[in-house]
Structures are given as C-alpha cells and as structure tokens.
Amino acid sequence: MNGLTNNTTTPNPHFILIPLMAQGHMIPMVDMACLLAAGGAVVSFITTPVNAARIRPFISRIQTSSLAIRFVELRFPSAEAGLPLGCENLDLLPDSKFNKPFVEALPLLGNQLELQLGKQIPIPDCIISDTKHAWAGSIARKLLILILSSTDPRRIEMAKAQVERWVDSPTWEKLRDECYAAEEAADGIVINTFEELEPWCVEMYRKATGKKVWPIGPLSLYNREIESTAIRGNEVPAMEAEKLQRWLDEREKRSVVFISFGSLARNPISQLTEIGCGLKAAGARFIWVVKEAEVKSGTEAEKWMEEFEDRSAKDKKGIVIRGWAPQMVVLSHPAVGGFMTHCGWNSILEAICAGVPMATWPHFADQFLNERLVVDVLGIGVAVGAVVPVKPADEERKEAVVGREKVEKAVVRLMDEGQEGEERRRRASEFGEKARNAMEEGGSSCQNLKGVIKYVSDRKNKISG
Structure with missing residues (x-):
C-alpha cells in the first residue's frame, strides 16, 4: 500500500x-x-x-x-x-x-x-x-x-x-x-x-x-501481492492453485466467466442443474465455484456434478472448484471477462477493482440493493433475473429460482463483444482505476x-x- x-x-x-x-x-x-x-x-x-x-x-x-x-x-x-x-x-x-x-x-x-x-x-x-x-x-x-x-x-x-x-x-x-x-x-x-x-x-x-x-x-x-491475495479468508491447496493458474494462462483474454455466490448461499440440485445447463448453452468458458456444503458426498447432487465436471474437462470448457477459491486472483487474471455474482459487497468491490463487469444474481440481505447500484447506477452489470429473496443455508429449498434460459442469456450478454458489452467493460475499467x-x-x-x-x-x- x-x-x-x-x-x-x-x-x-x-x-x-x-x-x-x-x-x-x-x-x-x-x-x-x-x-x-x-x-x-x-x-x-x-x-x-x-x-x-x-x-x-x-x-x-x-x-x-x-x-x-x-x-x-x-x-x-x-x-x-x-x-x-x-x-x-x-x-x-x-x-x-x-x-x-x-x-x-x-x-x-x-x-x-x-x-x-x-x-x-x-x-x-x-x-x-x-x-x-x-x-x-x-x-x-x-x-x-x-x-x-x-x-x-x-x-x-x-x-x-x-x-x-x-x-x-x-x-x-x-x-x-x-x-x-x-x-x-x-x-x-x-x-x-x-x-x-x-x-x-x-x-x-x-x-x-x-x-x-x-x-x-x-x-x-x-493486498497487492498475489501470495497475499490468494490466502485471504482461507487457504487453497498449492496443487489446486497451480492447476487453476495454468488453466487461466492458456485461455484467451476476456474469454472466461467466473461464477461464485459467496460463502453463505446454498443451491439445491435443481438450481445447480439449471446453472450448469445454462453455462453449456451459452458456450463460454467458465470457472464455477461450488461450495462443499452444496454438494455432499454420495448425493444426487454429487453424482450430477461429477458428470458435469467430466464433460466440461473433456470439452475444455470449464473448471469446477469445490469449496474456497482465490477470488481476487481469478478476477485479476486477464483471461476473465465477466463475473456472475451473488452481489455481496466484497465481491462487488473486488470485481470493480479488477475492472470486470458483472452478471448480478442477488440472494438475500443487501444484495438486491447492490444489484441496482451495479446495473442501474454504475452501468457495469447485467441482471440474471432473480427477483425473490432466498434464505441462506436453507436446507429445505428444493426448487430453482432462476432457469437455464436466464443463465444463458445473462452469460451471453455479459461476454458480448459488441457495443453494449464494450461500454460496460469501459465503465468497469474506469471505476477500477478510480478505486486504485x-x-x-x-x-x-x-x-x-x-x-x-x-x-x-x-x-x-x-x-x-
């Protein structure tokens, strides 16, 4: 500093x-x-x-x-x-x-x-x-x-x-x-x-x-140094961090969308399926963080996620990270061109610092307010389409709140190389410079x-x- x-x-x-x-x-x-x-x-x-x-x-x-x-x-x-x-x-x-x-x-x-x-x-x-x-x-x-x-x-x-x-x-x-x-x-x-x-x-x-x-x-x-940024909040195994870094280094500039919904949100298998199918339909390369609490061993969700991971790896389309991810490191990589986020304030600020536009998917608390700031006021995001708050760590929720079509549409808009997408990236970059x-x-x-x-x-x- x-x-x-x-x-x-x-x-x-x-x-x-x-x-x-x-x-x-x-x-x-x-x-x-x-x-x-x-x-x-x-x-x-x-x-x-x-x-x-x-x-x-x-x-x-x-x-x-x-x-x-x-x-x-x-x-x-x-x-x-x-x-x-x-x-x-x-x-x-x-x-x-x-x-x-x-x-x-x-x-x-x-x-x-x-x-x-x-x-x-x-x-x-x-x-x-x-x-x-x-x-x-x-x-x-x-x-x-x-x-x-x-x-x-x-x-x-x-x-x-x-x-x-x-x-x-x-x-x-x-x-x-x-x-x-x-x-x-x-x-x-x-x-x-x-x-x-x-x-x-x-x-x-x-x-x-x-x-x-x-x-x-x-x-x-x-935290300006990569090592300091990577260990904020939790530790990532060295082998996993190296694998992630290599995968990103091999991707084209702004070609990857990063998906993470924070530490408290819990998605049922129905919602995980909709996200995965939406990502596949959008065709973009991705890094998707799925917390361990969402995909427990031996469950239907675990089986589906393993199959999805295998297909994504074979197609060289994406990586699924279980548990904690070095979010700032990922967002700061040149290969990352968009961030699908739950709109937690830390995540929003980290995306702004990296100059990365967002696809906003609020879940609860202040996140819907933050979405409006990102999309309507700052003009650096597109709304996925979530309108109903969900409880954090809600084990009883079974239904998906956002369908695959909305996920696909949001990712396509977010990664758009046309005038609309370029304007969002320009504004995101400007706010990143102001933050620094x-x-x-x-x-x-x-x-x-x-x-x-x-x-x-x-x-x-x-x-x-």
Whole structure:
C-alpha cells in the first residue's frame, strides 16, 4: 500500500477491531487492520479459535511483517447459545434456523473482551465494531473508549420484499433495536467503499447521521501481492492453485466467466442443474465455484456434478472448484471477462477493482440493493433475473429460482463483444482505476484513513493532556 508510513510524533493510537464472524465481514476487517497498522496505529483484532484457524496463513504472514497487529482469540459461546460445536462463523451453520441464536450469542463475548482489554498495552483508544456487535458500545463507554461503527450504506428505491433483512423478522425486534441504538451512539462510521464510487450516497449518509463518515476502501486493494491475495479468508491447496493458474494462462483474454455466490448461499440440485445447463448453452468458458456444503458426498447432487465436471474437462470448457477459491486472483487474471455474482459487497468491490463487469444474481440481505447500484447506477452489470429473496443455508429449498434460459442469456450478454458489452467493460475499467487511485497517496480513501487515525489520536492527546 503506497502512501502510508509508520511515522508519528505522538504515541500510536490503539484500535480494537471486532468483525461479525462471517467471511464477508472478517476478510475486509483484516484488510482494515493492515491499513490502520500501516498508517501508524496499533491494532488488536478480535476473533475466535475456529475463525483464526481459517485465516492462519494470513495471520502468520502478518506476524512476520512489521505491522503492529495482534490477534486475540476469544472462546465462542456455542454451547450457551445452543449451537453445534465449532459453529463459530455464519457459513458454518447447518441451517438458517441457527442465525438468530448465533447473533444472540455474540454479547456473551463481552466479559471475555473486557478482561482482554484490561491486559492490552497500550491501552485501547478506539473500538471499531460491526453493526451486529451492539454490545460493544456499552464496553467502550464503560472504559471511556471511542466507538466507531463499521457498515456499508447503500440506498436505492426498490420493492420492500427485496430489502428485508434478518433483523426485520418478527422475532428479531430486540436485536434490531439494539443494533440501531448502537449505531446511533457511535462516535463515527467507517465504510468499505470509496467516495468516487457512490458520492451521493456517502454525502446523504453524512447528512442523515450527522456523524463523521470515513470511506476507506476498497479494503481488498491493500493486498497487492498475489501470495497475499490468494490466502485471504482461507487457504487453497498449492496443487489446486497451480492447476487453476495454468488453466487461466492458456485461455484467451476476456474469454472466461467466473461464477461464485459467496460463502453463505446454498443451491439445491435443481438450481445447480439449471446453472450448469445454462453455462453449456451459452458456450463460454467458465470457472464455477461450488461450495462443499452444496454438494455432499454420495448425493444426487454429487453424482450430477461429477458428470458435469467430466464433460466440461473433456470439452475444455470449464473448471469446477469445490469449496474456497482465490477470488481476487481469478478476477485479476486477464483471461476473465465477466463475473456472475451473488452481489455481496466484497465481491462487488473486488470485481470493480479488477475492472470486470458483472452478471448480478442477488440472494438475500443487501444484495438486491447492490444489484441496482451495479446495473442501474454504475452501468457495469447485467441482471440474471432473480427477483425473490432466498434464505441462506436453507436446507429445505428444493426448487430453482432462476432457469437455464436466464443463465444463458445473462452469460451471453455479459461476454458480448459488441457495443453494449464494450461500454460496460469501459465503465468497469474506469471505476477500477478510480478505486486504485483512491487508495494511493493523496487519494480519497488514503486521506480518510489518515483522518480516522488523526481523529482518534487527537482525542487520545486531549484526554492524556
């Protein structure tokens, strides 16, 4: 990361980072920790044993660097919350019925955190917590620590059914109100976006909250080296990574469509079949990420997927990746010309950074809003045609929500070499350049990051003075 140094004339401020235990939240907050440390801060990153194990290579890499980051592991209260042992991350929950108990378990981390904060040297000056950690605010106020909320504001008019969140469900009122109250009480807000991407939204958010709002992203751009990018979130076996790299190197420029639906979505065999048939009909080369939870050994889905993989390999049309994929590495490869995505915010930002246009297929939460931003506002995507939200980790869903014809049509449009496709690629490339500029010395996100650190440092000096 250019433009950030460890030079400071005052004692370094100490930030405590508390992400929601979900890959889409943890990964960017690890990047945030690196950026803050590179800017001269000391950072303590709160995690749990299972989550720490999943990013162990990345932790090891940070620990051998000069960055002042420590990883603090708290015991996750699975038993107290009635959760299966080891379910310390949203994507490890076997069914969506466990979502509420999972979020309700988070405040049980509070006592452990208080004990840890008492041992921290230097004394913490600021907590940056995900909005689901409403309980963190009371700890910050008790210890006279600044509390900043980490969120992603995106507001576009659309159908109510497509923007309902877990906390809007009838049994979630208490948790919802606690989250809103915590965000209202925060001293400021840190966002993983950049001013040039959605300036109108950032400005409206500042006016609506009356608080300091610092867009400091895209956080993923902190990782410029291939090795660092490949181990974000999870580790890919060396042989699989080499095989993927060789396959991409042998493909023509912009000839491959990358398909991945994030860490939480679960597709039944009926939907997997529609995706596979749509890809075949479209005729494009592809890399399709299918998570292990979707295709269990010995099932009908496993049999179908093996046959599909064999046919694709013989035709040299595509690769199916089971489980985790190095998404940033794939998106950054010249052979990749399009990305079919669930519209999670991390995935959107990573595609924008790579200058890759998207075929949007939202599933739940804020993803339908993000689709509208990508397709209608930024003009860098085509909609696949999903209109009905589905639950994450829903084991009971059997029907497909998007047919093969829509998949085929979206892929053909996405990979189009005509005027429409070229315009999307041009705009995607422009936003990619703006994203990179924002993170460089003098860029908007670089300046905002310095602003966050200065804000905390000034308060630290005022209190100590």
